[in-house]
Amino acid sequence: MFITQTLRLACCLLPVMALIACSTTEPPLLRERTSAAVDFSGAWEVDFSQSENIRDSFDALLRELQRQVERQNRGMKQGGGSLSVNANSGASLYALARMAEVVTEPQLLNISQSMTDVTVKREGSFALDCEFHPGQLDRRDSPLGRELCGWDDHQLVFQLYLPDGLSVYHRMTLDPGGDRLHIATTLRSDQVSWPFNVDRVYRRYDPNSGGIRCKQTLSKGKVCTTERAPR
């Protein structure tokens, strides 16, 4: 957990800094592509040395908010405008950062992709899956939330809208060499005017390097073998 005294102090200061009136970056519009642009298939693990942690992201956001407040103050001194303050924004931003920690918790991904769909299995969480339909985005509606996904050029984007004003975006990008996967996760709350971003970098790994291969069966559960896979 990234809860520290520093953060607690920052949270106390945030209601003063957070601005309702500041611009909010709108979620990206997904383009309607018909087929897979990039193949993300494979097993991936978090590369912590290249990934942001929540604390860094939170600190960066604090600095940005500070700059924003200073700009606003200068603007007001030079002639007008009023500063809107939301007393709950600080606590909500802190809450958003904690949620980002929950959402980006999975450290292992297993991605299977075909010409028609992709499934991103995430250790300890639900899989992100997306079917590629010609001319339309894949959507999944339920009383508990709505998911949209599709291609934005060479990036795969998943959007999740939850009933209480929380939304989560994952933007997946494969680096040119194909051995690093970047997932930019953005959380938004309708109680906070700033989105919270966390960038995670994943590297490929071999889940069978231990010499054990497993497959799911219905009556026997997961069945594992040390036999080599047929070539």
Place this chain on the structure above:
Amino acid sequence: MRALSLLLLVLALVGNTQADESGYLDVGVVVFDPGIPEDESTHSALEIFPRIREAEAQYLPVTLRRELVDSGEWGVVRVVPEAGPLSELTVEARMLESSGIRQRIQFTVRDATGRLWLSSQYALEFSDTAITASGIEEPYRNMYQQVAADLLSFRRGLDARSLSEIRQVALMRYAYSLSPEAFADYLATDATGRYQLQRLPAQGDSMIERVKRIRNQEYLFIDNVDEQYGELHDDMASTYRLWLQYDREQSLYSEDYEVRAASRDKQGPRGSFSAMQQSYNAYRNFRIQEQDLDELALGFNNELEPTIVETSGRVFRLTGTLDSQYTEWRGILREIFAIETGFPVNSSATKNFSDPNE
């Protein structure tokens, strides 16, 4: 005691003779149409797992066949890979819905004359009584029993002459499929498209005797195919029933969870961590439940794929052999026909009486 046994045997033989005369029809149950929409984007919404449907389409005909056999009211009942001129009564079915909640199937049954016996949707909810301490029984068995009962009811409404006509038309359609030149004049279709006999071959007609011998050969092939489907059914049975049970549990839980989670009291003010966490976790758990079913479907496929592939391969090889035998037999028949009658061998036919859908 011995006299009583003898009497029972005689009665049984007399009964069988009467049944034969009154119409024990041979039935062909065609492998079901799995009813998988071509548009893959609809599969999730319709809760269709295509590979499971395809396996069910080979499994369920055997369930029906066994009900028909168990009734003791039919001739030979076979599961066949496709409709053809071999059967006196052909059962076709399209799967509309099949899950651990309910099963819904469209059945269409016609006899060899083209008379429609049945064209109805049958549906049944999963019966909890199918789940016993020792495992799970066939949960939709009552539906297949109903189909068998309806077929029997229809058959009992036909007189002996009609049943005899069905058998004769079936034989002549089969003969036509072997040698259109020799047998085209025996059949015609009326205004409603039903086949009618124009005349019958003479008693002891050598050509028709040859046709019967060839048909018996084909029966041997088809019996072998049918046996493969039976083995697949037995291999699949426990896994398939387990799948239905899991599917049912998952579906009921998901429905229940969705309602409970949507109506749950909020744990904090909007925008607070606890409120957002509650909202996110509810969605996460809901999706994990849904995806567990996908995992189970994968487990089903992993477990049965080798069996299904093996059976499909064997059936394919058998039907492939059958096709080549057909071609050979037809060639021989035509040559014999040409030698005996002096007519030229003519492979073109104006009507296809062998096509069950024509």
